[in-house]
Amino acid sequence: MLSFILRRLAIAIPTILLIITLSFVLMHAAPGGPFSAERNLPPEVLANIEQRYGLDKPLYQQIFVYVSGIVTEFDFGPSFKYKNQSVNDLIASGFPVTLVYGFWSFVCASVLGISLGVIAALKHNSWLDYAATGSAILGSVLPNFVMAPLLVLLFTVYLNWLPGGGWEGGQIQFIIMPVIALATSYLAGITRITRSSMLEVLGSNFIRSARAKGLPAHHIILRHALKPALLPVLTSLGLSFVGMITGSVVIDQYFSTGGIGQHFVNAALNRDYSVIMGVTILVGSLTILFNLLVEILYAWIDPRIRY
């Protein structure tokens, strides 16, 4: 097991380097630059700015300087857009925010999704099944950018229960709507995978023999069926978790949370090269890390899997 983990981590380094190089090249291939605006800069001013940010050097040198900055000082460079912020600052201020609402969204989405999926599978093709899958799908056909305004209209404008946005250090009333809006978009996926995988397990031989032995229903479901049924769910949960804790541009912008989700889209639109790289590396590393964790969990859940 330990050698498996070490092997995986060793592969992670070239993977991340590949991600860096690819993103770097793609990013520079996109037309326009970080300093183009409605107001064209005088060429001498633009030259000074490009020199300050090292954009006057050839691309391979820029990548080298960038990577060595990360390796030697863990410095992801200055933001090209926000003049007094480094990428480290942006991640340090935004990631804790998305981590909080992302974590709670994950808890809500997985607990609710798995429960709905199990209920739907147990009461297969009954009204309960339709109600459970139907409500989960309803949650995800309403995308974030529809769900968020609906929530605000209801809870802020009409009921006046919750503040319409802001974060204020993460007080509970500021977290509720972002969590609902984010969790519902993942709910249907989790419910459907749980349902189909549970149905498959419930039809398998070892469950039939458990039933034949006369074990009580809750015992069969919780002790025997749930664990193997959760394996495919786990794969999708690992990736969903990374998706949720890195936030969402809609949630961050709509609720003014200050999270890092918005940087994924905005940095690309602004051509804020160093921020694009920073968030890409963050998501890349988290994805690799959680995929590894999921694989370790597999071995723990399913005794047949050994590395």
Add this chain to the structure above:
Amino acid sequence: MKIFTSLKLLFLASVLLATACPSSATVATHPSSGEKLAAQQVFTYRMGAEPPSIDPQLVEDVEGSAVARDLFEGLLTQKADGSLAPGVAERWELNPAKTIYTFHLRKNARWSNGEPVTAHDFVYAWRRAVDPKLASPYAGYLELTTLKNVSAVIRGEMPTTALGVSAIDDYTLQAELDAPLAYFPTMLVHSTTMPTPQKVIEQYGDSWSRPNHLVGNGAYVLTEHVLNERMVRVRNPLYWNNQNTILDKVIGLIIDDESQAYNRYQANELDKTEVPTGQFKRLQKERPAETFSSPRLCSYYYMFNLDKAPFDDQRVRQALSYAIDRDIITNNILGAGQIPAYTFTPGSTANFSVPEVALASMSRNDRIKTAKALLAEAGFGPSRPLKTTIFYNTSEGHKKIAIAISQMWKQRLGVQVTLQNQEWKTFLSTRGAGDFEIARGAWCGDYNEASTFLDLMRSGSDQNDMRYKNARIDQLLAEAKTLADPNPNYAQIEQIVATEAPIIPIYHYTGVMLLKPYVKGWPHQNVEANWYSREMYITEH
């Protein structure tokens, strides 16, 4: 050291008490209007985006400028109507050759750390603005002032000390220009020319503009800044005119989505926000006392690429300009009081009187008839229709206008138009490279004088994406800088632009906003929308 710090704190606290107490105890009514004031003098407004910087020499957007105007004070400021008011400079003199300005600074101006604001602070700030090492995107602004040696300093050919600004003594500042520039004082309202504290910047580097480091000389100090969430400033007890400040606290909430901002305005979380696109007429009916529309120093236009045939033909450009009904666009598509544009410079620009251009006074039928004739003369007609593409950056608003204009051209002139939208930066790159025939443009004045617009028509201007060249315009512009009344020159330039049509002016912007009725002192007449929190107050509600 510790004792010193606590003494300093004690001093600060006593100043705070001395200045804050009498005002909060006695100012229950407004000193001049007599209105009853609210106990809580807090103003919360929407910021459309996180400003890239609030460092005066680096500020590049509207939101950042508003914050900088509260935290710093330049030589001159503006009254509610946009006219000049003394800031740190109490008065100034001009030499007979009109190239040397001598500013006399007030002796009671203080930095928020208690140190006096001197002429040296301005010298430092102006040199900093053009320093290649700082690489400010607004270095070009100082180039427009024609300060002595400014271009050479920006290009790194001369040291920053060669810049034409010097401190005669602590309270006398001298600015030397290459040539007379009548509107030079007007340009000093801009944040690029505000003073900055050398010691603090040298101590903290790029992070000097964060709340715990920032030292300013404005009416407010920055107390909180959460990236992409909020920016809070509270009154500065050391500001020289603090006794006349009423508003205690200003909170800017960063809300990207305008309809979400409107929701939060409805929920009383905001005192001011913009009117969401397309909702002006409805809100004006529903909330007449809170909905405002006022002219802005901005123009929306289409530009031709004069290097590309057939747009090198004046007749083609004129025909297309004549065939557009500006009033249909302003009334039916925009509907928030925007002003149809027949000249590039908005009529709201200070000391500018809009010249009578032929196009503006013609009837619709005459315009269309002329347009048809011009296009036929240029060799286009039903048998050989003109085909072209309108480029614009992706946005619902731009799309609507492009559709309307393409329909007008099609129905009236038989022009076959393709619409092409591009993501913002891609659009800028396409337009800058000249890969277009017709493209959308917008321009807002940097200072309140017609040259900030007309300079775009100069041959070789950085902003001249049309590749338009007219020697007469270049000459008129150069001349205008030295004239006491440059208006006749500006009128001539507008006439030439109307005739040669390198651009099609479409409309002049208005600022549309919702402001709670208890917020007073907003400068609605200021076309640059330069607002100062120190002029505002909250009445009892």
